[in-house]
Amino acid sequence: MQIVDYHTLREYMTEVQVKLLLGMVMGIDTPKSLFDKQLQIVGLTHMLVLSGSNISFLVRFFQNIIPTRNVRYFTMSTLIFLGCIPFIFGSEPSTIRAVIMATIPLIASLSSRASQQLHVIILCGLLMLIFDPSYLSSISFQLSFAAVIGIAIFDQKELIVENDQNMAKKYILGTLRTTLAAQSLTTPIIFYHFGSISVISAVANLLVSWTVPLIMVMGLPYILITSQFPQLGHFLSLPLRYIMQYF
Numbered sequence: 001m002q003i004v005d006y007h008t009l010r011e012y013m014t015e016v017q018v019k020l021l022l023g024m025v026m027g028i029d030t031p032k033s034l035f036d037k038q039l040q041i042v043g044l045t046h047m048l049v050l051s052g053s054n055i056s057f058l059v060r061f062f063q064n065i066i067p068t069r070n071v072r073y074f075t076m077s078t079l080i081f082l083g084c085i086p087f088i089f090g091s092e093p094s095t096i097r098a099v100i101m102a103t104i105p106l107i108a109s110l111s112s113r114a115s116q117q118l119h120v121i122i123l124c125g126l127l128m129l130i131f132d133p134s135y136l137s138s139i140s141f142q143l144s145f146a147a148v149i150g151i152a153i154f155d156q157k158e159l160i161v162e163n164d165q166n167m168a169k170k171y172i173l174g175t176l177r178t179t180l181a182a183q184s185l186t187t188p189i190i191f192y193h194f195g196s197i198s199v200i201s202a203v204a205n206l207l208v209s210w211t212v213p214l215i216m217v218m219g220l221p222y223i224l225i226t227s228q229f230p231q232l233g234h235f236l237s238l239p240l241r242y243i244m245q246y247f
Contacts, residue, residue, distance in 0.1 A: 008230060009223075012237040017244045023048040024212065025219035027095055040194065043183075043201025046143065047212060054212050055085065055098050057175070061213035079103065088220060097135070100128065101144040121148055142189050147182035154181035172206070179205040211247050215240065 009018045016035050022028040027050035039045045047054060062081050082103050086095055104124045125145050128135055135141040180202055191197045198204070218240055226233040 008226060008233070011230075012226075012233045013241060013244075017241060020048070020215065020244050020247060021219050021223070021240070024050060024054060024215050025223065026050070040196075041198060042204040043190075043198030044204055044208065047208070049140075050095050050098060054216065055082070055101075057209050057212040058085075058216055061217075075107075079107070097128075097141060098144065100124070101148050104148055118149070118152055121145075121152055139189075139193055143186050146185040146189055150183070150185035151178060151181045154184055172210075175209050176202065176206050179209065208247050211243050214243055215247075218243075 009021065013021065015033070019030045019033070019035060022030055024047070029049070036045070036048070039048055059078060059082065062078060082099055085099050104121050107120065128141075183201060187197055187201075222233075222236050222240055225236060
């Protein structure tokens with residue numbers, strides 16, 4: 001169900017900003033435009049939807065603000081947060097799939113052995129295919145599954161780094177590492193389906209990935225409040241517009 005009318009949002013934002021907002025926050029697919037082609041060229045198409053990668057960036061943001069360094073509490077807090085995502089952003093199949101793909105590596109990370117993590121991820125992937133075999137032909141499922149496998153293999157750094165007070169540095173390096181790990185296996189799939197790849201995708205992801213959780217966290221309250229109090233739309237849209245303009 002659409003919470004707010006498209007034309008109401010267009011009163012305060014550009015067409016591209018509305019596309020970003022509805023895609024990232026609500027998972028709503030808007031009509032294709034030149035902007036979609038531009039995102040494909042720089043390797044950012046996956047950010048235009050409520051995907052596993054976007055949820056991963058949101059989880060990383062959440063991880064950095066959790067006031068604990070106890071791994072067990074940290075993991076439980078993050079899992080609870082992931083469980084709330086379908087209730088907050090909607091329970092569309094693509095959202096559920098993205099949450100599952102973001103949850104698997106977090107649960108698997110409790111194991112210290114990479115091989116065990118891979119076993120858990122592969123088993124969960126097979127169970128999802130048994131539940132719905134049509135996932136096998138879904139490009140989004142292929143990309144999400146490949147990204148999770150890539151992260152499990154190549155991004156083995158601990159989620160919590162003790163005595164690391166430079167949160168900005170930790171976030172930037174962690175995001176870059178995760179992006180490169182995910183792209184190691186998603187790049188061949190992208191080339192197979194679309195016939196091209198972006199050589200600057202890693203740089204582009206690093207430059208804009210920090211905006212994704214902000215757009216998601218700020219975007220939903222904006223949509224909800226604006227739907228009830230349209231007169232507040234201009235004021236509430238100001239920070240969002242600047243962030244999306246940067247994107």
